[in-house]
Amino acid sequence: MLGEYRIEGRRASEIAASVERGVGGGFLAPGQLLPPMRELAASLGVNPNTVAAAYRTLRERGVIETDGRRGSRVRSAPATTARGSIRVDAPEGVRDVSEGSPDPALLPGLEKAFAAVACAYAERPPMYGQAPVDEEFARLARAAFDAEGVPAGPVGVASGSLDAIERVLAVHLRPGDAVAVEDPGWGSLLDLVPALGLRPVPVAVDDDGPLPDAVARALRGGARAVIVTDRAQNPTGGCVSEERAAALRAVLAGHPDVLLIEDDHGHGIVAEPLHPLADGAGRWVFVRSVAKAYGPDLRIAAFTGDPETVDRVLGRQRLGPGWVSRLLQRTVVHLWSTGAVDPEAVSAAYGERRDGLVRALDRRGVEAHGRGGMNVWVPVADETGAVARMLAAGWAVAPGARFRMEAGPAIRVTVSRLTPGDIEPLADAIAYAAGPAPARSYG
Numbered sequence: 001m002l003g004e005y006r007i008e009g010r011r012a013s014e015i016a017a018s019v020e021r022g023v024g025g026g027f028l029a030p031g032q033l034l035p036p037m038r039e040l041a042a043s044l045g046v047n048p049n050t051v052a053a054a055y056r057t058l059r060e061r062g063v064i065e066t067d068g069r070r071g072s073r074v075r076s077a078p079a080t081t082a083r084g085s086i087r088v089d090a091p092e093g094v095r096d097v098s099e100g101s102p103d104p105a106l107l108p109g110l111e112k113a114f115a116a117v118a119c120a121y122a123e124r125p126p127m128y129g130q131a132p133v134d135e136e137f138a139r140l141a142r143a144a145f146d147a148e149g150v151p152a153g154p155v156g157v158a159s160g161s162l163d164a165i166e167r168v169l170a171v172h173l174r175p176g177d178a179v180a181v182e183d184p185g186w187g188s189l190l191d192l193v194p195a196l197g198l199r200p201v202p203v204a205v206d207d208d209g210p211l212p213d214a215v216a217r218a219l220r221g222g223a224r225a226v227i228v229t230d231r232a233q234n235p236t237g238g239c240v241s242e243e244r245a246a247a248l249r250a251v252l253a254g255h256p257d258v259l260l261i262e263d264d265h266g267h268g269i270v271a272e273p274l275h276p277l278a279d280g281a282g283r284w285v286f287v288r289s290v291a292k293a294y295g296p297d298l299r300i301a302a303f304t305g306d307p308e309t310v311d312r313v314l315g316r317q318r319l320g321p322g323w324v325s326r327l328l329q330r331t332v333v334h335l336w337s338t339g340a341v342d343p344e345a346v347s348a349a350y351g352e353r354r355d356g357l358v359r360a361l362d363r364r365g366v367e368a369h370g371r372g373g374m375n376v377w378v379p380v381a382d383e384t385g386a387v388a389r390m391l392a393a394g395w396a397v398a399p400g401a402r403f404r405m406e407a408g409p410a411i412r413v414t415v416s417r418l419t420p421g422d423i424e425p426l427a428d429a430i431a432y433a434a435g436p437a438p439a440r441s442y443g
Contacts, residue, residue, distance in 0.1 A: 004027075005022050005027040005028060007019055007022070007034075007035070007040060007044070008044070009044065009054070010044065010045075010046055010050075011050065012050050012051075012053035012054040012057060013054075013057070015040075015044070015046075015050070015051060015054035016054040016055075016057040016058050016063075019034070019054070019058055019063065019064070020058070020063055023063055023074055028074050029074065030074050030075065030076040031073055031074060031076055032073060032074045033071055033072070033073045034055070034064060034071065034072045034073060034074070036071060037051040037052050037055060038051075055072055058072075059072075059174055059175060063075060064175075065175035065176060065197055066174075066175075066176075067176070075175060075197055086187075086399055086401050086402045087398065087399070087402070088387055088391065088396045088397065088398070088399065089396070090396035091391075093394065094391060094394050094395065094396050095394060095395050095396065095422075096396045097395055097396065097397055097413050097414050097415070097417070097418070097426070098396050098397050098398035098412070098413075098414060099398075099414060100234065100235075100374070100375065100398070100412075100414050101296065101414070101416060102269070102292050102293070102295075102296070102374060102416050103349070103350075103374075103416040103417055106346050106349055106350075106416075107293075107294065107295045108294060108295075108335060108340035108341050109340075110295070110298075110331070110335075112334075112338075113331045113334040113335050113338075113340070114331060116334050117327055117330045117331050117334060120330065121327060121330075126326040126327075130326070132156075132157065132314060132317065132318065132322070132323035132324070133155055133156060133157050133314075133323075133329070134157075134326050134329040134330055134333065136330075136333045137155075137157065137302070137329040137330070137332065137333050138154075138155040140333060140336050140337070141155050141288070141302035141304075142155050142304070144288075144336075145286065145288075145304055148273075148274040148276070149274065149275075149276055150274075150276050150278070150286050150304060151276070151278050151279060151280030151284070151286075151304075152280060153280070153286075153304040153305050153306060153307065153310060154304065154305075154307055154310045154311070155302060155303070155304050155310075156302070156303050156304070156305075156310050156313055156314050156317075157300065157301070157302060157303075157323075157324045157329060158287075158300075158301045158303060158313075158317075158324060159299040159300070159301070159321075159324055160289055160291060160299045160300070160301050161263050161265070161287050161288075161289040161291070161301045162188055162189065162192060163299075163301065164285070164287045164301045164303045164313075165189065165192070165227065165261055165263065165287060166192055166196065167313045167316060167317065168259070168261055168285045168303075168305070168309060168313055169192075169193075169196055169198065169225065169259075169261075170196065170316070171309065171312040171313055171316055172224075172225070172259050172283060172309065172312075173196070173198055173224055173225060173259070174197075175196070175197030175198065176197065176198070176199065177198050177199065177224040177225070178198070178199045178200075178201050178218070178221065178222050178223040178224060178225075179193050179198050179199065179200055179201065179223060179224065179225045179226075179227065180201045180203045180215060180218035180219065180223040180225065180226040180227065181193060181200045181201065181202065181203060181227050181405075182202075182203055182205045182210055182227070182228070182229060182233065183202030183203060183204060183205065183404055183405045183406055183407050184205070184235055184236060184377065184400065184403040184404040184405075184407045184410065185205070185229070185233070185234070185235075185403060185404075186229070186234045186235075186263075186265075186403070187235075187402040187403050189227065190403070190405065200405065201218045201221065201223050202405040202406045202407070203215055203218055203226075204406075204407070205233065205236060205238055206238065207236070207237075207238050207239075207369055207371050208238065208239070208240065208241040208243070208244040209228065209229075209230075209233070209238055209239070209240035209241065209244045209245070209248065210226075210228055210240075210244075210248065212244070212247040212248055212250075212251050215248060215251050215252075216251045216254075219251070219252075219254075219255045219258060223258065224258060224259060225258060225259035225260070225261060226252070226258060226259070226260055226261070227261045227262075227263065228240065228248070228260070228261070228262050228263070228277060229262075229263050229264075229265050230262050230263065230264045230265070230266070230274055230275065230276065230277075231264055231265060231266030231267070231270050231272050231274060231372050231373070232265045232266025232269060232270045232272075232292075232372040232373025232374070232375075233265065233372075233373075234265055234373070234375060234403070235375050235377050235398070235400075235402075235403045235410075235412040236369045236370070236375070236377040237354065237369055237370035237371050237372050237373050237375050237376065237377065238369070238371055238372075239266065239270065239272040239371045239372045240275050240277070241275065242273075242275050244275075245275035245276070245277055248277050249277055249279065252277065253279075256281065256282045257282070257283075258282070258283075259283045259284070259285075259309075260277060260278055260282070260283070260284040260285070261284075261285050261287065262276060262277055262278060262284070262285070262286045262287065263287050263289075264286065264287065264288045264289075265289070265292070265373065266292070266372050266373050267288045267289070267290075267292070267293065268290070268292065268293025268294070268341055268343050268346065269292050269293050269343070269346050269347055269350055269372075269373060269374065270343075270347050270350075270372035270373055271343070271344060271347040271348070271351065271372075272371065272372045278305075280306075282306065283305075283306055283308070283309055284305050284306055284309070285303055285304070285305035285306075285309055285310075285313075286303060286304050286305060287301055287302075287303045288301060288302050288303065289301040290302075290332055290335075292373075292374070293341050293343065293346060294332065294335055294340070294341060298328060298331070298332060299324075299328065300324065300328050300329065300332050347372075350373065350374050350415065350416065351372075353374075353415040353416070353418045353423075354370045354372075354373070354374065354375075354376055354415045355370075356418075356420070356423045357370075357376050357413065357415055357418070357423055357426065357427060358370050358376060360423050360424060360426075360427035361376075361378065361427050361430060361431065363427075364427055364428075364430075364431040365431070366378065366427075366430060366431050366434050367379055368430075370415075374414055374415055374416040375412055375413065375414055375415070376412070376413045376415060377400075377410055377411075377412055378410055378411050378412075378413065378430055378434055379408055379409070379410045379434070380400075380409050380410055380411055380433065380434045380435075381409070381434070381435060382409065383399055383400050383401060383409035383410065383411065384399075385433075386409075386411050386433040386434060387399050387411060387433075389429075389432060389433040390411070390429055390430070390433045393428075393429035393432065393433070394429070395426060395429050397411040397412065397413050398411065398412040398413075398414070399411065400412060411430075411433070411434075413426070413430070
């Protein structure tokens, strides 16, 4: 069954490590069937429960997957860049409105924050054995959560929202489990879920968030987790309204064992009020990144949730990176404490550009979506043709295929660097590109 490779070990950790060495060294190929637990236990002279514990650890780490009586096998290598490769490179002379990045002019300068943190570091540098979450970071993050109605819970720190979401999924779910995801939704997340061996279940969204009937259908179908973007949904700009939040809470109340993950993608860049879905019961996590408001390279996301989930995530984190740099945590503390970002001003700046484009498209009879954040989502008749026509008109936009599963064709436009003078010509180009391909005659 395993060829010449021999699994070794007397303890569960040793057996799991032996399998991982075999996979890492290429001796155990993706899809290769592993010995039944009792058979391997007999060959190693250990209790079957020891092998069961080893296989459980390997499943939790995503090394193997188990399919009932068909046994356990090495997981196939996941695709990690499937959607990231769906992009349009802007040639010289073409404006790039596809990348989804914030306006550098609206990001705070980091010089003073880094200098202040460096001085404090010189007096008392962080060492091994300290708490992974800086005390002041946790205090400020928790105060902000409290102010916006996020349920009580301990605070953790991850290297961005995607890192936090991955860690939460990994400590609760197993390969093969279904996860309800927004469609259209964040392309990186739509890649992450299958990369973890999980099964994404698309949930339709509108300007007010996920549709309750779609969420209910996914949960009835066996989804073990639901991931919701509370504000500035990527790519549509949707924000969960108060009425929609109430409807979604009612749906989730009927499935108390389901893991709820909320991503506040619009923190610091939208004026829309937050309407959290978690009520503090069951398994839940609320994630808030600083990337959009303070800079994508500040790889920091604060999260809170039920105590068991947060403890599991921090415990697993200690076995890997250990902690998120306290230098970065303290830099964010300085930025928060000094009011380095004015959320109302930033929201107004993005809102002027976003709303201006949506209104201009409406005047041209083109449907467009974007309640919050820095993106506008435009349904089109022919996605490939629309992208090509936009390039010909001097604009590079993001193909909707990066963000959708069952949703219809569309393009995403990032408004963060638009000027007032860009709005009308860009709207003209989109209006031309969004319609049916122009008819042509050939002699």
